[in-house]
Amino acid sequence: MVGAGVGGLAVTILLSRRGHNVKLMERFVEPRPIGSGLLLQPAGLVALERLGLREVITALGHRIDRLHGLTDTGRTIFDLHYGGLGATTHGVAVHRAALHAVLWETFRQTNVPFLAGREVRSAADPMLADADLIVDASGARSMLREFVTDRPPRPFPYGAVWATVPDAGIGPATLAQRYAGAKVMLGYLPAGRMAVGQAPMAALFWSLRNDRYEAWRGGFDAWREEARTLWPALAPVLAGLTGPDEFTHATYQHFSTYRPWRDRLVLIGDSAHATSPQLGQGANQALIDAVVLTDALAAAPDLKTAFERYAHARRAHVRFYQQASWAMTRFFQSDSATLPWIRDLVFDPMRRIPWLHREMLRTLAGLKTGPFRTATPDEIVNRLANP
Numbered sequence: 001m002v003g004a005g006v007g008g009l010a011v012t013i014l015l016s017r018r019g020h021n022v023k024l025m026e027r028f029v030e031p032r033p034i035g036s037g038l039l040l041q042p043a044g045l046v047a048l049e050r051l052g053l054r055e056v057i058t059a060l061g062h063r064i065d066r067l068h069g070l071t072d073t074g075r076t077i078f079d080l081h082y083g084g085l086g087a088t089t090h091g092v093a094v095h096r097a098a099l100h101a102v103l104w105e106t107f108r109q110t111n112v113p114f115l116a117g118r119e120v121r122s123a124a125d126p127m128l129a130d131a132d133l134i135v136d137a138s139g140a141r142s143m144l145r146e147f148v149t150d151r152p153p154r155p156f157p158y159g160a161v162w163a164t165v166p167d168a169g170i171g172p173a174t175l176a177q178r179y180a181g182a183k184v185m186l187g188y189l190p191a192g193r194m195a196v197g198q199a200p201m202a203a204l205f206w207s208l209r210n211d212r213y214e215a216w217r218g219g220f221d222a223w224r225e226e227a228r229t230l231w232p233a234l235a236p237v238l239a240g241l242t243g244p245d246e247f248t249h250a251t252y253q254h255f256s257t258y259r260p261w262r263d264r265l266v267l268i269g270d271s272a273h274a275t276s277p278q279l280g281q282g283a284n285q286a287l288i289d290a291v292v293l294t295d296a297l298a299a300a301p302d303l304k305t306a307f308e309r310y311a312h313a314r315r316a317h318v319r320f321y322q323q324a325s326w327a328m329t330r331f332f333q334s335d336s337a338t339l340p341w342i343r344d345l346v347f348d349p350m351r352r353i354p355w356l357h358r359e360m361l362r363t364l365a366g367l368k369t370g371p372f373r374t375a376t377p378d379e380i381v382n383r384l385a386n387p
């Protein structure tokens with residue numbers, strides 16, 4: 001296994017439980033999560049259930065029932081409630097470090113060897129020579145995926161800066177965002193606790209053109225004022241920030257491949273399908289990939305068949321969210337003046353058409369497998385279980 005992130009830890013845990021002889025390689029000496037909060041969707045929670053970790057993550061996280069987005073002029077862009085899909089449907093926001101810590105602790109109990117400080121740069125790396133199976137879970141900047149396809153990833157011009165802040169109780173159970181055109185986006189996601197008994201935290205994020213990062217750092221106080229004007233209720237949170245070093249700069253890439261495997265190498269998570277986190281699906285997809293790949297390996301007579309079944313089982317869900325994320329990102333993070341104008345006119349009124357409203361909710365909840373197709377979380381995650 002290459003990469004001790006969300007997908008790598010999950011697949012290692014699952015395969016070791018099935019009795020496979022696994023080694024996990026990670027480029028960092030201490031595996032560490034980068035970033036702030038992330039939103040787990042219903043299918044991601046079912047994948048965590050397969051790992052036996054749903055309860056502990058739900059206890060640490062913050063239940064999310066609503067996506068609420070307003071423009072700087074107060075126009076509603078999104079007001080979507082998961083509850084429209086059924087009273088039990090919801091997301092769970094969790095601090096990335098809390099999710100990682102829970103996966104890491106579970107991994108430690110497997111006694112799988114952890115090879116730290118090993119950067120795997122190629123599928124022909126001598127470190128992998130004796131492996132029957134190589135799972136590349138090394139994330140959006142995988143160096144192994146070029147063995148599978150020569151299609152290069154495409155960088156997005158916009159990324160974001162993220163900070164973890166004490167949760168000020170602004171909009172409980174809500175992923176809230178403010179927009180001004182497509183150049184400005186400020187978001188607030190209550191993300192629960194790092195550990196039981198600790199104070200609740202939230203993720204604060206600000207969309208940023210990557211070439212403006214240094215200017216943003218240099219003009220931090222001016223930015224704070226801009227953010228306060230855009231969202232006055234965030235003033236106490238913004239006042240508590242000491243400077244730009246509290247933020248992590250995240251840049252995004254888009255990458256998809258029809259066939260995420262070759263020979264004994266298979267890609268999962270961001271290595272197989274990276275995109276911007278506009279639809280908040282990436283960690284969910286990595287967890288689902290881990291479960292589906294493990295199920296495929298359990299039932300197939302050989303690696304090729306297992307990889308084909310894994311790729312086939314994941315294709316429609318992954319493809320929909322890759323395409324939707326790519327399309328949506330330009331409405332929220334780009335230099336376009338036209339797209340946000342269309343967004344401001346069209347997105348909220350779409351909610352009044354019952355069929356479209358339902359489709360928007362299903363998209364948010366990670367349940368789409370095509371423009372006109374939907375699946376339940378169980379169908380998405382457990383497709384290859386008990387074949």
Ligand SMILES: Cc1cc2nc3c(=O)[nH]c(=O)nc-3n(C[C@H](O)[C@H](O)[C@H](O)COP(=O)(O)OP(=O)(O)OC[C@H]3O[C@@H](n4cnc5c(N)ncnc54)[C@H](O)[C@@H]3O)c2cc1C
Nearest residue numbers: 003005006007027039120138139269270277281282283284
């Ligand atoms: C700012 C931001 C916000 C996000 N918000 C959400 C959200 O709300 N909901 C959601 O579901 N997803 C979200 N995502 C996406 C999510 O974080 C990723 O999709 C998810 O972490 C992918 O998991 P992964 O296991 O594929 O890769 P990662 O978690 O990135 O793990 C990759 C691991 O591989 C290691 N590695 C890398 N290269 C090598 C190498 N050459 N050799 C050895 N090890 C290597 C890395 O150090 C890392 O430990 C967000 C992403 C970002 C950047």
